[in-house]
Amino acid sequence: MDKKREFETDAIRNQIERSGFGEHTSAMYVTSSFVFDDAEDMRASFAEEKEKNIYSRFSNPNNTEFVNKIVAMEGAESGYAFASGMSAIFSTFGALLSSGDHILSARSVFGSTHALFTRFFPKWGIETTYFNISEANDIESLIQPNTKILYAETPTNPGLEILDLEYLGHITKKHGILLVIDNCFATPYLQQPIQYGADLVVHSATKLIDGQGRVLGGVTVGRADLIREIYLFSRNTGPSLSPFNSWILSKSLETLAVRVDRHCENALAVAEFLEKHQRVSSVRYPFLKTHPQYAIAVKQMKKGGNIVAFEVKGGIEAGRNFLNRIKMCSLSANLGDTRTIVTHPASSTHSKLSVEERAVVGITDGLIRVSIGLENISDIVDDLSQALNY
Numbered sequence: 226m227d228k229k230r231e232f233e234t235d236a237i238r239n240q241i242e243r244s245g246f247g248e249h250t251s252a253m254y255v256t257s258s259f260v261f262d263d264a265e266d267m268r269a270s271f272a273e274e275k276e277k278n279i280y281s282r283f284s285n286p287n288n289t290e291f292v293n294k295i296v297a298m299e300g301a302e303s304g305y306a307f308a309s310g311m312s313a314i315f316s317t318f319g320a321l322l323s324s325g326d327h328i329l330s331a332r333s334v335f336g337s338t339h340a341l342f343t344r345f346f347p348k349w350g351i352e353t354t355y356f357n358i359s360e361a362n363d364i365e366s367l368i369q370p371n372t373k374i375l376y377a378e379t380p381t382n383p384g385l386e387i388l389d390l391e392y393l394g395h396i397t398k399k400h401g402i403l404l405v406i407d408n409c410f411a412t413p414y415l416q417q418p419i420q421y422g423a424d425l426v427v428h429s430a431t432k433l434i435d436g437q438g439r440v441l442g443g444v445t446v447g448r449a450d451l452i453r454e455i456y457l458f459s460r461n462t463g464p465s466l467s468p469f470n471s472w473i474l475s476k477s478l479e480t481l482a483v484r485v486d487r488h489c490e491n492a493l494a495v496a497e498f499l500e501k502h503q504r505v506s507s508v509r510y511p512f513l514k515t516h517p518q519y520a521i522a523v524k525q526m527k528k529g530g531n532i533v534a535f536e537v538k539g540g541i542e543a544g545r546n547f548l549n550r551i552k553m554c555s556l557s558a559n560l561g562d563t564r565t566i567v568t569h570p571a572s573s574t575h576s577k578l579s580v581e582e583r584a585v586v587g588i589t590d591g592l593i594r595v596s597i598g599l600e601n602i603s604d605i606v607d608d609l610s611q612a613l614n615y
């Protein structure tokens with residue numbers, strides 16, 4: 226039997242059929258609908274007796290190629306592509322939950338996901354309980370009879386806490402609830418949650434999957450029966466990914482492994498540089514031995530990822546001053562770009578939270594989050610260094 230193809234090869238060689246022109250790179254199918262040979266072909270396609278594209282809200286060849294690659298990379302059965310990470314997350318919950326259901330979630334989740342849980346889902350009778358990562362050992366006591374989904378991100382944003390996927394897989398199986406993991410920070414190259422028992426994995430493809438700060442996208446992959454529900458919900462509600470974006474994202478995946486390798490190499494070098502700096506009181510990076518969950522990180526991740534968080538001495542003002550002295554790196558809300566991006570969560574993304582609320586998710590006043598890019602490492606370190614040496 227042929228050997229199973231490796232990750233990098235799948236990322237490049239998983240392609241949709243060629244059109245009659247013999248193009249080497251997949252063609253872009255910018256079409257809203259597809260045609261049928263006759264009435265019977267149309268009937269059978271709508272009846273799902275044959276696999277045919279009907280309308281791009283349901284499926285499109287470019288979306289299929291992008292999804293097939295992520296399915297292979299994550300070791301999933303099936304998937305569906307969305308216009309953004311948030312539409313993937315919203316549609317996944319929307320398809321699977323009913324009024325009266327309960328979500329158990331890690332407290333450190335992406336801001337808009339937190340808004341879904343606290344501002345919008347209660348309108349439809351869906352409640353959420355948060356657990357702190359430091360108290361993850363107690364999660365079982367928070368599971369209720371109506372708990373349907375355990376949800377988490379690992380590593381978390383921006384605190385870079387690590388949750389033990391094997392443990393989460395174990396307790397969700399034991400209690401018969403679904404495990405849904407937002408794998409955006411790790412990418413399928415560094416971590417495959419399904420291997421540890423996740424039922425579904427969601428991604429914001431906007432981040433490292435695109436990796437070049439161009440397009441929004443999202444994807445959910447996992448168990449075929451669950452993806453079927455998500456597909457039926459989505460083909461009626463309309464959050465589908467544009468074929469133009471899926472063409473771009475599929476091309477991006479061809480270079481995911483080499484890009485993420487360099488991102489991680491640069492990030493580790495930055496973390497080691499910051500650890501020795503006298504104006505820095507602490508550094509967080511999953512693959513630093515000083516990380517509180519280092520052992521779990523090396524167990525479930527291939528490398529440490531591209532995000533480094535550190536605490537500059539002097540609190541909120543020192544954090545703002547650091548940002549103002551940055552010359553080359555970008556001040557921007559995105560992450561996972563070729564360009565290094567610095568943010569100061571306490572005065573921007575998380576400024577609406579109180580000091581106490583920020584503290585429970587690991588955001589201190591002087592915390593700086595750096596999304597390490599692909600510039601030459603010496604230029605990245607030089608910029609951070611000059612901004613610290615005032």
Ligand SMILES: *Cc1c(COP(=O)(O)O)cnc(C)c1O
Nearest residue numbers: 309310311335407409429431442
């Ligand atoms: C950015 C992000 C999202 C949301 O993705 P969009 O593509 O911006 O909608 C969700 N989860 C995490 C961890 C993210 O970083």
